[in-house]
Amino acid sequence: MKKRILSLFLSICLLAGCASLLEREYSTVEPHSSKFWEREAAGTLRAENYQDIVNDLLILIGQHTETAMLRLYNMEGDITVTDTLERATVEVQQETPMGAYAVEYITTSSQAQRGYYEVELQIGYRRTAEQIQAVVNTTSPEALYSLLETALDEEKTELAVRIGYWGQNGQTQVEEAVTRIREDRGLQETPLWQVIYYPQEGPVGLVEVLLEGGEMPEPPPGGEGPEEGEALLEDGTEDGAAPEDGILSEEGGADTGAPEEAVSPVLDGDEKNGENLPPEG
Numbered sequence: 001m002k003k004r005i006l007s008l009f010l011s012i013c014l015l016a017g018c019a020s021l022l023e024r025e026y027s028t029v030e031p032h033s034s035k036f037w038e039r040e041a042a043g044t045l046r047a048e049n050y051q052d053i054v055n056d057l058l059i060l061i062g063q064h065t066e067t068a069m070l071r072l073y074n075m076e077g078d079i080t081v082t083d084t085l086e087r088a089t090v091e092v093q094q095e096t097p098m099g100a101y102a103v104e105y106i107t108t109s110s111q112a113q114r115g116y117y118e119v120e121l122q123i124g125y126r127r128t129a130e131q132i133q134a135v136v137n138t139t140s141p142e143a144l145y146s147l148l149e150t151a152l153d154e155e156k157t158e159l160a161v162r163i164g165y166w167g168q169n170g171q172t173q174v175e176e177a178v179t180r181i182r183e184d185r186g187l188q189e190t191p192l193w194q195v196i197y198y199p200q201e202g203p204v205g206l207v208e209v210l211l212e213g214g215e216m217p218e219p220p221p222g223g224e225g226p227e228e229g230e231a232l233l234e235d236g237t238e239d240g241a242a243p244e245d246g247i248l249s250e251e252g253g254a255d256t257g258a259p260e261e262a263v264s265p266v267l268d269g270d271e272k273n274g275e276n277l278p279p280e281g
Contacts, residue, residue: 045070053088054096057106060121061098064129070119072110081110081117097162097205098135100198102127131160135206139164141173144207148181151211159209166203174207 036045036056045056047070060068075081089106092099104124110117125132136147138161151159163170174195182188191212198206 043069046073047071048073050084050088053084054092057088057092057121057123058096058098060123061092061102062132064102064125064132066123066125068121068123070121071113072117072119073115075117078110078112081119085110085119095199095202097198098132100200101135101160101206101208102132131158135160135162137162137164141166141170141177141207144174144177145181148177148209148211151209152181152185157210157212159211160206161208162206163204166205170204171197178209 036047036052036059045059045068047053047056053070053072056070072081072084075084085108089108093103093106094100102125104126106124107122108119110119136159138144138147141163144161147159147161178193178195182190182193193212194210196208196210197204198208
């Protein structure tokens with residue numbers, strides 16, 4: 001009898017709305033946020049303001065996408081659209097860590113449609129999809145030593161680290177980590193490592209270490225080498241002397257494929273170390 005009464009009570013509760021007592025809230029994580037993608041057009045991004053465009057571009061770069069379509073809303077006039085797209089592409093390429101690291105160029109062409117502008121995007125890359133996927137994320141430069149240790153154990157030739165917080169002593173921490181790992185591994189006599197910082201201006205967001213020296217990547221448009229965002233570490237080496245800590249200095253300009261003792265810094269881009277010049281006559 002009691003079981004029948006309990007069953008009847010539960011049935012009444014469900015019919016009367018007591019089912020809310022048993023409800024749970026769930027959330028799902030989608031591969032792509034619906035905020036940035038058109039529902040009725042698969043593979044087409046959408047943007048309603050300037051920041052949306054920047055975010056859309058970063059999504060594409062993270063996927064190493066070369067061509068894409070973007071629907072741009074809430075923009076009035078061709079001039080406004082062109083100016084907004086230009087500012088967004090420049091910001092992404094020159095002021096964001098991943099854009100400065102990976103992107104060679106971004107081109108856009110827009111056409112007015114009913115209620116929106118349709119934008120065709122083309123992105124050229126300085127990095128492969130594998131290099132972008134291999135970028136490691138960390139909160140601060142303090143983790144660089146252990147990341148370099150792992151990279152050496154895995155016989156990698158390069159390491160790219162995206163850093164969440166860059167303090168005033170960030171570059172010093174990077175220099176110390178590189179110097180210490182080379183000393184601990186007995187690599188002082190090996191070719192110099194190059195350390196490159198991204199982006200060009202503002203706080204550093206990504207550090208790249210070339211573990212076998214080699215040639216630096218081509219600078220992004222508007223850059224002129226180390227001073228434009230591909231700065232090399234400053235180690236305080238005196239003019240005319242080779243670096244002792246295995247880090248190529250910003251004034252170095254040397255062929256990093258050569259042994260350390262053969263490196264001769266270039267001063268002011270033109271002056272040469274007199275000790276390496278052949279005798280006259």
